[in-house]
Amino acid sequence: MYEALGLGTERAVLIGIMLALGVAGIAALFAGLxxxxxxRLPYSAEVAFVALLVGLLIYGDTTSTRTYRAYEALFPQExxxxxxxxxxxxxxxxxxxxxxxxxxxxxxxGDKALRNVVQVPPxxxxxxxxxxxxxxHGFNVPAASITxxxxxxxTYYLWxxxxxxxxxxxxxxLNYCGLGHAQMKAWLVVAEEGEEAGDEEA
Amino acid sequence: xxxxxWLISTAVVLAVAWYLALPGSPPPYQASPGSFVEEFMQAGxxxxxxxxxxxxxxxxxxxxxxxxxxxxxxxxxxxxxxxxLLGRESEVQDQLAALEVDRTIEIAMSEWRFDPGRIQVNTxxxxxxxxxxxxxxxxxxxxxxxxxxxxxxYRLARADWNLTEHDNIAEQxxxxxxxxxxxxxxxxxxxxxxxxxxxxxxMQFGMMxxxxxxxxxxxxxxx
Amino acid sequence: MTAKTIxxxxxxxxxxxxxxxxxxxxxxRTFLFSDDYRVIALKGVLLSLMMLALAGTxxxxxRAELTFPDIQLFGARPYMNLMTLHGMLMVFGFxxxxxxSLCYYVMPRVLGTEKLEWPALAHASWWLLVVAAVLLIxxxxxxxxxxxxxxxxxxxxxxxxxxxxxxxxxAISEFLAGLVLLKSAVKWSGSLRDWxxxxxxxxxxxxxxxxxxxxxxxxGLILLTDWLQLTAVFDPSRGGSTTTFLWLFWFYxxxxxxxxxxxxxxxxYTLLPRFLARPLWSKISAxxxxxxxxxxxxxxxxxxxxxxxxxHTWVQRFFQIMTLLIFIxxxxxxxxxxxSLFEGPIPDEGRRAVPFKFLMGSIFFIILGGVVGxxxxxxxxxxxxxxxxxxxxxxxxxxxxxxxAQVGMAAVYYLYPYWTxxxxxxxxxxxxxxxxxVGIFGQVMTMYALGYAFFxxxxxxxxxxxxxxxxxxxxxxxxxxxxxxxLVMAWNLLRSYRHGEVVQGDPWTIRPAAxxxxxxxxxxxx
Numbered sequence: 043m044y045e046a047l048g049l050g051t052e053r054a055v056l057i058g059i060m061l062a063l064g065v066a067g068i069a070a071l072f073a074g075l076x077x078x079x080x081x082r083l084p085y086s087a088e089v090a091f092v093a094l095l096v097g098l099l100i101y102g103d104t105t106s107t108r109t110y111r112a113y114e115a116l117f118p119q120e121x122x123x124x125x126x127x128x129x130x131x132x133x134x135x136x137x138x139x140x141x142x143x144x145x146x147x148x149x150x151x152g153d154k155a156l157r158n159v160v161q162v163p164p165x166x167x168x169x170x171x172x173x174x175x176x177x178x179h180g181f182n183v184p185a186a187s188i189t190x191x192x193x194x195x196x197t198y199y200l201w202x203x204x205x206x207x208x209x210x211x212x213x214x215x216l217n218y219c220g221l222g223h224a225q226m227k228a229w230l231v232v233a234e235e236g237e238e239a240g241d242e243e244a
Numbered sequence: 245x246x247x248x249x250w251l252i253s254t255a256v257v258l259a260v261a262w263y264l265a266l267p268g269s270p271p272p273y274q275a276s277p278g279s280f281v282e283e284f285m286q287a288g289x290x291x292x293x294x295x296x297x298x299x300x301x302x303x304x305x306x307x308x309x310x311x312x313x314x315x316x317x318x319x320x321x322x323x324x325x326x327x328x329l330l331g332r333e334s335e336v337q338d339q340l341a342a343l344e345v346d347r348t349i350e351i352a353m354s355e356w357r358f359d360p361g362r363i364q365v366n367t368x369x370x371x372x373x374x375x376x377x378x379x380x381x382x383x384x385x386x387x388x389x390x391x392x393x394x395x396x397x398y399r400l401a402r403a404d405w406n407l408t409e410h411d412n413i414a415e416q417x418x419x420x421x422x423x424x425x426x427x428x429x430x431x432x433x434x435x436x437x438x439x440x441x442x443x444x445x446x447m448q449f450g451m452m453x454x455x456x457x458x459x460x461x462x463x464x465x466x467x
Numbered sequence: 468m469t470a471k472t473i474x475x476x477x478x479x480x481x482x483x484x485x486x487x488x489x490x491x492x493x494x495x496r497t498f499l500f501s502d503d504y505r506v507i508a509l510k511g512v513l514l515s516l517m518m519l520a521l522a523g524t525x526x527x528x529x530r531a532e533l534t535f536p537d538i539q540l541f542g543a544r545p546y547m548n549l550m551t552l553h554g555m556l557m558v559f560g561f562x563x564x565x566x567x568s569l570c571y572y573v574m575p576r577v578l579g580t581e582k583l584e585w586p587a588l589a590h591a592s593w594w595l596l597v598v599a600a601v602l603l604i605x606x607x608x609x610x611x612x613x614x615x616x617x618x619x620x621x622x623x624x625x626x627x628x629x630x631x632x633x634x635x636x637x638a639i640s641e642f643l644a645g646l647v648l649l650k651s652a653v654k655w656s657g658s659l660r661d662w663x664x665x666x667x668x669x670x671x672x673x674x675x676x677x678x679x680x681x682x683x684x685x686x687g688l689i690l691l692t693d694w695l696q697l698t699a700v701f702d703p704s705r706g707g708s709t710t711t712f713l714w715l716f717w718f719y720x721x722x723x724x725x726x727x728x729x730x731x732x733x734x735x736y737t738l739l740p741r742f743l744a745r746p747l748w749s750k751i752s753a754x755x756x757x758x759x760x761x762x763x764x765x766x767x768x769x770x771x772x773x774x775x776x777x778x779h780t781w782v783q784r785f786f787q788i789m790t791l792l793i794f795i796x797x798x799x800x801x802x803x804x805x806x807s808l809f810e811g812p813i814p815d816e817g818r819r820a821v822p823f824k825f826l827m828g829s830i831f832f833i834i835l836g837g838v839v840g841x842x843x844x845x846x847x848x849x850x851x852x853x854x855x856x857x858x859x860x861x862x863x864x865x866x867x868x869x870x871x872a873q874v875g876m877a878a879v880y881y882l883y884p885y886w887t888x889x890x891x892x893x894x895x896x897x898x899x900x901x902x903x904x905v906g907i908f909g910q911v912m913t914m915y916a917l918g919y920a921f922f923x924x925x926x927x928x929x930x931x932x933x934x935x936x937x938x939x940x941x942x943x944x945x946x947x948x949x950x951x952x953x954l955v956m957a958w959n960l961l962r963s964y965r966h967g968e969v970v971q972g973d974p975w976t977i978r979p980a981a982x983x984x985x986x987x988x989x990x991x992x993x
Contacts, residue, residue, distance in 0.1 A: 071827070073809070107787070156302060264604060401928060
């Protein structure tokens with residue numbers, strides 16, 4: 043969700059904290075094994091350590107909650123979804139409906155229907171309304187760093203910011219849904235309306 | 245002694261498990277007993293029938309046929325079958341009425357078969373195939389020459405299956421459950437053509453049929 | 468710290484037995500039916516090592532398919548069959564029984580009870596596991612080790628019911644083990660203060676088993692009745708609910724990942740002091756960590772299917788917070804162990820001992836696998852590169868293989884002289900150690916990198932994207948090292964049974980390292 047909201051730095055901070063904890067832990071292990079200085083840590087050291095962790099956990103929880111609430115705030119609210127309903131102007135450049143099945147995706151883009159391909163304008167926010175028709179499927183767009191998990195019969199929303207660079211990007215199913223799971227892929231074509239797709243991207 | 249027994253049992257278990265682990269063709273998947281497409285139509289996720297059009301132009305731009313496919317298909321495969329009409333029944337009704345059709349055959353397409361799976365036609369006969377998706381999930385309809393199957397069989401399990409085009413004579417990208425399509429064909433030469441649903445593993449589970457055309461005055465199929 | 472104090476110090480020294488060829492004393496009847504805690508434990512250890520061999524070869528096989536894109540050694544069904552059996556036999560057949568059986572061996576001696584309570588239940592647990600393994604091998608399910616409904620109701624062909632039954636039998640087997648562990652753990656005649664950490668750990672384990680396994684048994688049973696069309700609980704197209712499946716399965720599924728972890732942690736607490744020749748830094752910290760983990764472990768499971776919820780309410784936030792909190796107990800254990808290393812010099816004999824090296828390797832990997840929990844727990848970043856990409860197998864291979872399996876191997880190398888009267892070849896054991904550190908590190912890091920690059924789980928083939936191809940190649944290379952390490956260990960232990968040096972006296976008598984002597988102050992004028 044950080045990618046969609048353009049909050050890459052916040053995500054980097056969280057990953058940085060994780061890396062710092064890992065490096066610190068491993069450094070401590072090696073120091074304990076190979077450093078010649080020996081001492082008994084007081085209990086307060088562990089208490090301080092836990093306090094530090096709790097601080098980091100609170101930071102993680104608040105950042106994550108703020109982010110997913112901001113992401114979900116853009117979903118259409120109860121009562122104003124469905125065919126023909128207009129989103130608040132300017133929120134999304136396009137709204138696409140997706141039917142996931144064994145083993146592919148059908149995209150309904152306005153009054154057009156497409157199998158395993160959808161076209162979006164570059165750099166714009168696009169809303170997807172998703173449903174799985176038979177078993178649990180996934181919907182993942184690596185280039186937009188976002189994933190949804192679809193229980194059959196339920197409707198889900200997902201929105202992303204399309205990549206800036208025109209081209210073909212991958213959409214893939216991330217939940218094992220049967221023998222065709224590995225082949226359940228689709229193209230996300232990023233191009234201005236009326237233009238052709240460019241080279242393949244990943 | 246215990247260790248010796250352990251070694252022997254481990255070896256036996258390994259051998260048996262390995263032998264059992266690599267079966268042949270996959271057993272067909274149990275089909276979904278019901279479909280959510282109607283609920284999705286009510287929820288607005290799926291448009292009502294006849295309220296959308298397939299964007300074939302974009303599909304043809306984006307999906308490419310791998311070069312290697314053509315290398316495996318003999319020259320002239322597929323010749324002889326003329327497709328006079330192809331499309332969803334609701335869209336092509338008028339054009340269908342304008343054609344002179346000798347015979348109409350209804351085919352039910354579902355998980356995981358075509359019924360009937362063998363169609364026999366005479367050369368020169370104009371046949372209308374009306375195909376209905378009687379299953380619970382979307383299916384595709386594609387027809388190609390029997391010889392042309394070599395151009396796709398080699399990559400049936402490849403990850404890029406959905407992302408590439410499969411060279412064919414005619415194709416209907418998808419039919420939602422309960423949708424119907426019409427394909428009017430005329431075989432000008434004797435031959436054998438396969439029709440199938442090319443979605444991953446649908447064909448392997450059994451969604452394939454054949455269309456055979458026999459010339460006047462004798463059987464024999466040429467490919 | 469005098470030798471006498473160590474002699475009396477149960478926490479440091481209790482885990483020792485008479486050195487003799489114990490295995491030779493067992494005939495088949497004794498092996499299968501004796502109530503002696505050591506025999507029951509060995510039965511479990513040998514069965515789980517057989518499962519490791521089986522699941523490991525399956526893993527190496529499907530790794531071959533993934534080494535390069537576009538190769539088709541076998542199709543999707545055999546691949547998923549191998550992967551399903553790899554996962555199920557590893558978790559249910561190897562990891563959980565292995566560490567539990569090692570604790571069956573160690574706990575009665577450490578607690579001084581010299582027996583396991585309710586041995587008949589321990590026997591039944593073992594036999595149920597044998598039947599479950601046979602069912603899995605013959606039934607050959609291909610529904611992944613998490614068998615999500617309704618997919619798991621549709622796959623596999625006519626023998627798939629064996630898979631559902633195996634799941635239920637595994638649940639019952641684990642439940643019985645929980646009864647044995649709990650009853651045996653609380654049979655402590657001393658004070659609560661002196662109760663060894665092995666006891667605290669096994670009590671935690673027993674309670675987790677008792678409360679989590681009924682959910683798994685129910686899932687296995689309902690899958691069977693749904694498949695037989697007697698019910699429609701999990702199948703939404705017949706009126707059921709996948710949400711019910713997800714909640715019920717993961718209610719077991721999250722405590723399930725602590726079932727290999729808690730006994731492994733208990734083994735570290737029991738064996739580490741032996742090699743350091745002094746007690747751990749803190750006992751109370753460990754107890755707090757065990758209890759906190761027990762309490763939190765049942766309240767985090769939603770994170771496994773968190774993206775299946777579209778709008779997150781206070782329910783999901785609750786699980787996010789709990790998942791973040793459960794990070795803490797594991798860090799307490801690591802803090803304790805590392806602080807114990809700092810507390811005094813490490814005796815050379817301890818430092819050089821192969822079991823000690825494996826303990827250190829395991830701590831390395833619990834850190835490597837554990838720190839990612841910080842971001843895995845958070846909903847917003849979980850929907851990016853974490854959920855259902857290779858990041859997750861990276862995380863659990865670090866924990867299961869890097870930590871739990873290595874602790875188990877440490878225990879095997881520790882107990883071997885007590886089982887066989889001989890010592891194994893040190894160079895081969897060290898070779899195993901290094902093959903595993905390099906191999907598991909390579910495996911975990913390539914899996915994390917693949918996850919960061921959005922490589923999907925459960926795929927038999929993948930698009931020829933360069934970063935994916937490169938990483939998959941190095942992942943296979945790493946896993947080959949792990950497999951080689953296992954072979955080296957198997958060869959070493961089997962060969963040493965006949966040709967290893969006969970051990971005289973206790974092999975793990977580690978004298979405490981001398982504290983640094985204060986230097987004499989030079990007299991003025993010298």
